[in-house]
Amino acid sequence: MARLTDNARAVLARRYLLRDDAGAVLEEPEGLWRRVATALAAAEEPGERSRWAERFEARMAGLELLPNSPTLMNAGRAGGQLAACFVLPVDDDLASIFDALKWAALIHQSGGGTGFSFSRLRPKGDLVRTTHGVASGPVSFIRVFDAATETIKQGGVRRGANMAVLGVEHPDVLEFVDAKRGPGLENFNISVAASDAFMRAAQRGEPFALRHPRSGAPAVEVSARELLDRIAGAAWASGEPGLVFLDRVEAANPTPDLARFEAVNPCGEQPLLPFEACTLGSINLGRFARGGAVDWDGLAACVRDGVRLLDDVLTVNVWPLPQIAAVSARNRKIGLGVMGWADLLVQLGVAYDAPAALALADELMGFVQREAHAASEALAAERGPFPGFATSALARAGGRPRRNATVTTIAPTGTLSVIAGCSSGVEPLFAVAYVRHALGGVSLEEEHPELLGRLRALGAEAALPRLLANGRARGVPGVPEEIQRVFATAHDVAPEVHVRMQAAFQRHVDNGVSKTINLPREATVESVRRAYELAFELGCKGITVYRDGTREGQVLTHGVAA
Ligand code: ADP
Known part of the structure; x- marks a missing residue:
């Protein structure tokens, strides 16, 4: 089992762990993984259930793969509604x-x-x-x-x-x-x-x-x-x-x-038909680096388990309305995506805003998409295609039957990334140190653990106070150049590169990509319009911009509070 951060434990205890009628917490995180895995594996053949439950549990406990929040909260409970x-x-x-x-x-x-x-x-x-x-x-x-x-x-x-x-x-x-x-x-x-x-x-x-x-x-x-x-x-x-x-x-x-x-849907990554629902899940990419390279075989196996787990969510879900149950049963849409992209890049020594990062985004998401489609095709062979397949655009184009009308989505992973202790979605590191204002007024201080270790190893600790105050490595005197390059934060990355990264992932995603195009405080309205035009030109399905400091009580702010 992977180690949970203190923040992860706090988030789980607040909203995810089962409680009794008096509000006392009834389970440990270990119990949560088991409860969810067992509830989802009920969709499997009786003789196979314990095997799949163990596999799903290991994926979640290892923080390699997490289903969206409602699944973690509600699976195994009466009336469990599991879609986000x-x-x-x-x-x-x-x-x-x-x-x-x-x-x-x-x-x-x-x-x-x-x-x-x-x-x-x-x-x-x-x-x-x-x-x-x-x-x-x-x-x-x-x-x-x-x-x-x-x-x-x-x-x-x-x-x-x-x-x-x-x-x-x-x-x-x-x-x-x-x-x-x-x-x-x-x-x-x-x-x-x-x-x-x-x-x-x-x-x-x-x-x-x-x-x-x-x-x-x-x-x-x-x-x-x-x-x-x-x-x-x-x-x-x-x-x-x-x-x-x-x-x-x-x-x-x-x-x-x-x-x-x-x-x-609310964060924009999931287009849906009237009365349609979608279940999301995210793979933590930071867990799939081995010796400075991507562990492709390990990643492929996790994608296969992810598609199966999400298809099982559809089977055991208790839908809130008959109309939604009908559309969801017909199309069986799932959205498997990734988080921890920035963590993976740090481990590979690639800067988020380097051309190599855009190329790797294309390669990696292309790989995930192919494996995910293949897994959905294998499930169709085993369990039958989604009922709407025969009249679908996929069938008209001569595609092989799939179990799910869509298979991939990149979610924001606002809470999942806290639980997994990873960078969110396909975003750059927001900051190398920051205060998170969330969870009903609780502020959480977070620092990038890897960064501090590397600074110490290079004997550059003197730069630490400045770095913590700024929340970023770039531009801080005394921070070695290599560290400045690799630890790129959201505001170090040019708006155009944000858009290009979104577009690179979108090319290999059935649904949409959640991405914030961060702009510096001094950005102009003109630069917002240019970002729109670039997103449109590059094939994005939408765009959300955010200029630093424009919203009161923004969820993340730079720098750790003194
Ligand atoms: P999580 O990390 O909690 O699983 P995400 O941040 O990835 O969730 O968001 C995925 C989707 O979940 C959103 O686009 C939205 O549809 C839904 N969602 C997110 N936050 C909320 C919320 N507070 N209430 C209801 N739905 C939410």
Whole structure:
């Protein structure tokens, strides 16, 4: 069993370990791995269950592979809902709007996050025929959803997370773009769904028509360039909205015969059809370095176990709604991804912002994707393909049957990376030392253990206080050059390299890639727009930027507190 950090133990004790009715913790982390493994292996043939339970337990206890938080929290418990990501449809009528709100509350209670498109709602000021009143528009309803999430927050296993998507052609798009400049919408991430036509019009400086969502009639014409700048300006100021390139997302829809994509999950990495859910899991890449090289065989074996484990999650999951159960049973989407990418690079001695890192991202994720698809094909041979396969885009393209309509996603791994004690997702090290403000006001100090050891070995400890204060190695006098190079932090990496890294992983992922494009505090609105254009050009499915210091109470801040 791999050693858990103190932070990992604190996080597990707070939210993940089973408790009795009085709130006393009932299990140790060892018990958690066993509970989850045993619950998932119930999907296996009776004679095989103990074998698979042992294998899954070893993967989790070794911190090599972790399923998403709801699986760790709820597997083996009554009514165990195990998936992290959901999308619910919102139609242009009150009953539909409040059905979605009710369902979202139930999903939040189980630890899942919900995404919605509000693009079908009539714009503000439009007529409401039944009451002869005037519609209040999508943003007003998003605020209702936010207030409801705020109110029920204490009851669930963790605070609810939502994503609101609005099409760039919606007449209320400007109100939406600026919705997070002020206070409010704390429980929402927001993203503008930017069509290819819009992005091209912005590039060419052409006009763009906002359209009434019901009639499709043009409401008003705007400058696409100005609108994109307005989006960039809001993201510059507050980190939101993000952009989702929805046409591109739709082009990769494996089951267009069932429905079109209109929204993504809260952190944006998982496009889903209405009433669809997805279960995520992440491989800790830092565990697959041996003697300064990638342990490809070890990684391949872990990918195979990961695909099987996530397919088992689908089988034993208790879905929160019959509609969701139906779509999920038909498509069986899973999203296996990676975390600890920056840790792996440190072990290989490759700087995150070196061309070799981009090349390795392509090679490594291409490998994971091939192995994951092969594993899903093997499962299809054993258990049958996903029921929607026959009419899927995959079948039409002559592909081999798979067990799962999608197999790979790169999640943010916000909590999983703390549990595994690794760098999150495919992000660079955020800092070599930082304070994490999370978990209801608790602050955790974290330092990169490897870095301190290396500094000591090189006799460069004198640089330590400065390095800790700065939170980064680069630019600190007395830190050996090799260490400055390899320990690249999020703010050492140029925005363009962030985008290129996202694009390199996206090329080999069925779903999306969670990635924050970090910008220095002094970055301009213009540089945000350039990042958008590069992300679009390189084939990313969306983009989220974050300029340092723009959000109060941001989760991570540089440097360890004095
Ligand atoms: P974790 O590390 O806890 O497994 P991630 O940070 O990888 O989770 O997020 C994966 C997905 O889980 C998100 O995109 C979102 O759909 C869902 N999610 C994350 N945080 C929350 C939350 N607080 N409440 C509900 N869902 C969440």
